[in-house]
Amino acid sequence: MLPLDDLLVLDFSTLLPGPLASLFLAEAGAEIIRVERPGGEDMRRFPPRFGETSAPFAALNRGKKSIEIDLKSPGALAQLRPLVERADIVIEQFRPGVMERLGLGYEALRELNPRLIYCSISGYGQFGPRAQEAGHDINYQAIGGLLGQSLKRGQEPPLPPTLVADIGGGAMPAVLNILLALRQRERSGLGCHLDIAMADAMPTFTWYSLAQGQVTGSWPEGGEGLLTGGSPRYGLYATADGWFLAVGALEQKFWEIFCEALELEPALRDDRTNPEATHAAIAAIIAAEPAAYWRSYLEPRDCCCTLVRSLEEALADPHLTARGLLEAQAEEPGGRRLVSTPLPLAPTFRERAPGLRRVPASGGDQEMVRDGSGE
Template identity: 55%
Template sequence: MTQQPLAGITVLDFSTLLPGPLASLMLAEAGATVIKIERPGGEDMRFFPPRAGPASALYAMLNRGKTCVELDLKDPAARERVLELVDGADVVLEQFRPGVMARLGLGPQDLAARNPRLIYCSITGFGQGGPRAPDAGHDITYMALTGLLALSYGSGEAPVLPPAQIADIGGGSFPAVMNILLALIARERSGRGAVLDIAMCDAMFTFALFAQAKLTATGRGPGNGADLLTGASPRYRIYAAGDGGLIAVGALEEKFWTALCDVVGLPEAARDDRRDPDGTGRALAAAFAAQDTAYWAPRLAAADCCAAPLATLAEAFADPHFRERGLFDFDVATGDVTLPATVVPIAPVFRGARSAKAPV
């Protein structure tokens, strides 16, 4: 096996819940040694349902292959233990509100004085500076304040929540890993560490790229469901089949749109969606409603037109494509229970053991 790219790198992870632990999991999967520092009794995620054996399934999946050390950071003896660990560490990852680590004597300046090569990464909702820096928030808060959530929430009477933790993962975990890796490369050249300020809010503007382009080019941004990728185009919508199953259509390019229209038998008069988008949408909805999902699935696949039925998570786990790609070949053990490991975007060539334990 090729040596893992982060073999020999040690990460001290003070983070909890999702953003930081997922980031350190990805580093661990690439070979880093991750020492997870938890308060006495363990972090909150240990107690989240559902349970798998002695542990929370979420905790086990996020902390596969890490070593846990429980320390009371307010205890001077525990602080000395942390400082000893810092001397041999490459990365510190923390997720407290701004200023908390500094008050404990464990801020970036404190630790850099002991270990100038240390990369210190903080993940917060709003960053280390600015008027909102001390404020509390969750995933939905960060999407709300950056304009992302306003782009597509359904009706005001029954607004729809996003199905994923976009800010936590896309604004916290992924940027943290990306910038830690960049800092490790920069350290090879300079010999110096870095202080990284990751704000989950910041990356939400990246996710609003298409809306930002419209706003800056025309002076007005798209409204709720009124942009190409949020429902304004009949080429990019979800339609109901006759049995209530749903079909996701993403036939944006002309060749895919033409193939889709041919498969569903869309009348020629309705195919020019530029002339009457709503009329085309109604015609397409009527066509899909005429047959059940089982009728459409093989025909859409054969047409290669960027349209497919909505799979449940269980159906996706059983999909031969994802199985063949080995997405579920890794597992995590907690007590006597073994679970599929969290799927992380680390190439298999860089990953290590297919089975690892979670801290207990």
């Protein structure tokens, strides 16, 4: 028995935010029906290929079902009506107004199912001056002040490896708000419309700088904040062989262990006096030895120092294996398998033995449209 195994979700979304949100719900037991355009959604064509589908698509869509409908056709709502009437949740990711023009907006579907929780994920939300603007993850990070926290003026900028807006501003807030809406529905008996804007969450990630700037009047520039390069206690240091050591020795006890291990000059251990000099001295020490040396020398000292791993190395880490994050596998229609997207769900809320679940073929569950039975 899983917590969401009595719920039906109609997922009209594409690419990453919505499908990742519905994957969370699927892993907790919900039945997910992907509503795709004829020929399947765009993610099915993303490289690399994985048998009969795409590896990125497979990683996000295991255990779901798929139907194909031309949402622009006059009969789209009639085809979907049996499913809408028994659905608990709808997830959509079009620009504001598109579902309304298709006759599938919240008000129209609420008439068929007052208990429906209708979750709209978009870049800037359903209203506001930017509501109709196009954008992607990097744009939402840029306009929300998050990206600027790590950029120093005049220096070559690094490209963030994380899709913070898509995941931290889209998928996860969608799941959180859907669960809150389910709790509210238990009391009221009614559903609601959730307006999830990826850009809205970007200031959340600047919480420290936001508090600092308001109180002191000094807004930290990129690379100057405690957690963005302004402190020698928290940052990346290059090793002799060109790799990096991640240092997070913020608390004094960890800082003291770290400084003692490096045999840092006593005058530089008070990093408030001249943080630039302290940083430069540490950088020179770390640069004198290769990555393997610092991994064996510093990591066992429990001072928040960790050698940066490649993704391949991270997936082989015994801790990740022990946590069960790599157990869920997706099987594409041709029989090939890969590890599904790891989800940080508490073990008690996901399958005890996640095992193998299929990736839906595009329109592979089309019979559900004809009778709406779900059988």
